[in-house]
Amino acid sequence: MSLTSDKVLALAVLAAVGLFVGTVWLWPRLARRRWRAVAGRVGLLLSTQLALFMAVGLAANQAFGFYASWADLFGQEKDQGVVVDHTAASGPLRVVDTRRVPGAGGLRPQVGGQIQKVDIVGRTTHIATPAFVYLPPEYFQPEYRTRTFPAAVVLTGYPGTAKALVDKLDYPRTAARLAGEGRMQPMILVMMRPTVAPPRDTECVDIPRGPQTESFFAKDLPEAVSGHYRVGGGARSWGIIGDSTGGYCALKLAMHHPGVYAVGVGLSPYYKAPIDATTGDLFQGDKELRNRANLWWYLKHMPAPDTSLLVSSSKVGESNYKDTLKFIDRVKATNRTRISSIILESGGHNFNTWRREIPGTLEWVSGRLSGR
Structure with a gap:
């Protein structure tokens, strides 16, 4: 059974409850000072705590989408990574599956829009990664057949999954609702992980002798998407959004490449790339890159x-x-880069907080992009 299966979570909860009840029931029988009784008490306590830890961990993973599979959890994920594409005829973007938008109110894409699962291969970086693309209903309607649309790249944190952007953070459903209410224009969303070479956290950096992640997001990704979908030309048609690690990446990409992304959104971002066990040596002694x-x-x-x-x-x-x-003040002092903010009274570093910020974010992005 998969890591995110409801059955696995239910079994973990049942095991924790069963061990708790068993501990309460058997404790009087193990209240002696003999080594077997002591060992029994220790075993029951450890087993109960382990079961509780597993249940809580699985529930948190279900809620926040940290890991997609057991292999992902144990760092053994092998179905993604940096590859060289030798079949140029297949193109840099390939649709592998389609699904309807949850809660959008229509089975046909002309009514409810569509989510496409795609595989993308960077033309220059040769980075291969999956993504989900949300297409609004207007994209499929005859009267819009010659229209181009604005697009926004949406990034998860680390080690989040692209699927969480669809199922947990509800980006497609929120975009469909806001557009239906006239609060934002129809927009294409390209939802993916910033970690394009898992399990390594590349922090959207062009790593010397390693994955050229920044170049992938700044050049290959917009090129692949624009070559397959009706996206407007130029930076005025492109934005980038992210939370946590993805938020840092979004800000950095918009600042480094204003000719590609007209807007960048960091939800709960940080402002400097960390160096730790998940990133490895990102800069290889290159001071300018750091x-x-x-x-x-x-x-x-x-x-x-x-x-x-x-x-x-x-x-x-x-x-x-x-x-x-402090970042807001620094940007304001430039008198050129424009800065806006969402400051909540309270909210942790989690999906619930970001769901509260996403509607305002999409409206803000939509108001600054054009499909033409």
């Missing part, structure tokens, strides 16, 4: 980019609150 990945350094030493940024945090529950206020 500096460019530091948004504080970039604002101070590089020309202010002509782009619009949105950042979010909360006064209680987010560790980035003070840094976010």
